Amino acid sequence: MRPSQAIIDLTALRANIQQIRTYASSQHLMAVVKADAYGHGIVRVAQAIESCVDAFAVSCLDEAVKLREAGIQKPIILLEGFFHPDELPFIVEHHLQIVLHTPFQIEQLLKATLPKPIDLWLKVDTGMHRLGFSPEEVQTIYSKLRSHPVIGQAIIRLMSHLACADDYQDPKTLQQTERFFTLAKSLKIETSLANSAGIIGWSQTHGHWVRPGIMLYGVSPFSGRTGIEEGLQPVMQLKSALISVKHYSPGETIGYGATWCCPENMPVGVVAMGYADGYPRHAPAGTPVLVNGQRVPLIGRVSMDMITVDLRTQPEARIGDPVILWGKDLPIEEIATWAGTIPYELLCHVCPRVRRVEII
Numbered sequence: 090m091r092p093s094q095a096i097i098d099l100t101a102l103r104a105n106i107q108q109i110r111t112y113a114s115s116q117h118l119m120a121v122v123k124a125d126a127y128g129h130g131i132v133r134v135a136q137a138i139e140s141c142v143d144a145f146a147v148s149c150l151d152e153a154v155k156l157r158e159a160g161i162q163k164p165i166i167l168l169e170g171f172f173h174p175d176e177l178p179f180i181v182e183h184h185l186q187i188v189l190h191t192p193f194q195i196e197q198l199l200k201a202t203l204p205k206p207i208d209l210w211l212k213v214d215t216g217m218h219r220l221g222f223s224p225e226e227v228q229t230i231y232s233k234l235r236s237h238p239v240i241g242q243a244i245i246r247l248m249s250h251l252a253c254a255d256d257y258q259d260p261k262t263l264q265q266t267e268r269f270f271t272l273a274k275s276l277k278i279e280t281s282l283a284n285s286a287g288i289i290g291w292s293q294t295h296g297h298w299v300r301p302g303i304m305l306y307g308v309s310p311f312s313g314r315t316g317i318e319e320g321l322q323p324v325m326q327l328k329s330a331l332i333s334v335k336h337y338s339p340g341e342t343i344g345y346g347a348t349w350c351c352p353e354n355m356p357v358g359v360v361a362m363g364y365a366d367g368y369p370r371h372a373p374a375g376t377p378v379l380v381n382g383q384r385v386p387l388i389g390r391v392s393m394d395m396i397t398v399d400l401r402t403q404p405e406a407r408i409g410d411p412v413i414l415w416g417k418d419l420p421i422e423e424i425a426t427w428a429g430t431i432p433y434e435l436l437c438h439v440c441p442r443v444r445r446v447e448i449i
């Protein structure tokens with residue numbers, strides 16, 4: 090069997106929930122499990138933490154139905170609401186909650202014949218300028234919904250999203266917070282504003298419900314920091330093995346484009362892990378990889394199924410030796426920096442062909 094695997098540590102996942110509870114002890118916790126739980130497996134993650142969270146957040150109906158079919162009973166929130174009114178019967182059937190962010194959704198919702206109310210989250214745009222109504226629009230929409238015979242019975246809550254909370258210096262977070270809670274106060278409804286960065290760095294954003302995503306998986310939302318430094322434990326370890334070790338002479342080049350040239354006689358290892366597994370193709374020569382627990386540099390280009398590594402500091406390394414691409418001994422935050430991206434993207438890109446192996 091191909092040795093590439095993503096080890097998913099469910100004990101670390103549960104420990105991260107406890108850590109989130111210490112940051113936000115009196116809030117309800119909505120675990121964000123969109124994008125297949127950031128690549129960790131949505132059903133596996135939801136089942137492991139259902140008893141210690143208050144709700145789940147996903148990005149579409151398919152993800153929510155997958156959770157319901159797996160027996161998940163806690164509330165599930167569709168972060169983008171519905172895309173077309175033909176989804177409404179399923180939303181009612183699976184008793185999902187929806188985010189409303191555009192007049193189109195309001196119109197369709199008010200027009201629909203609903204057998205029972207759907208719990209709603211009104212999304213207000215406090216400065217992110219992506220989804221949501223202006224604070225003034227929210228006032229009007231709220232009254233309209235409240236006076237509807239069926240929808241008026243639903244729970245209606247307020248949410249917004251932070252644009253710059255991962256930067257401690259940015260004044261925008263406090264502006265957004267101020268706008269958000271001023272509106273919430275006038276409507277007298279429950280609130281949700283904080284993502285992982287808000288939870289860790291900005292306690293004034295916490296409100297009634299917090300929405301941790303990346304920190305659930307043991308990763309820091311702040312650039313230049315690691316999950317470990319936030320008291321979190323990495324949940325995923327991306328692993329493989331050496332499938333070849335060969336020696337080359339000075340001047341010989343390694344891989345596509347012949348971009349890396351051997352300066353001396355040296356051993357080169359090939360690892361079964363490439364961009365078709367989700368390893369970033371833009372990881373440059375020098376990106377660290379652990380072979381037998383020791384750091385060695387990646388050399389040459391990342392191929393579809395393989396990468397090559399410099400084994401000069403590991404002359405004893407052999408076929409079958411374990412290789413770690415990221416995990417608790419090699420922070421994914423560091424690999425993301427090398428590859429010019431963020432850990433979120435690396436996690437979401439781990440491909441289905443990489444076997445997920447759980448540690449319970």
Ligand SMILES: *Cc1c(COP(=O)(O)O)cnc(C)c1O
Nearest residue numbers: 121250284285300301302303304
């Ligand atoms: C993805 C998402 C989150 C989680 O963000 P993290 O930075 O991963 O904690 C929270 N709220 C909304 C609306 C999101 O889309």
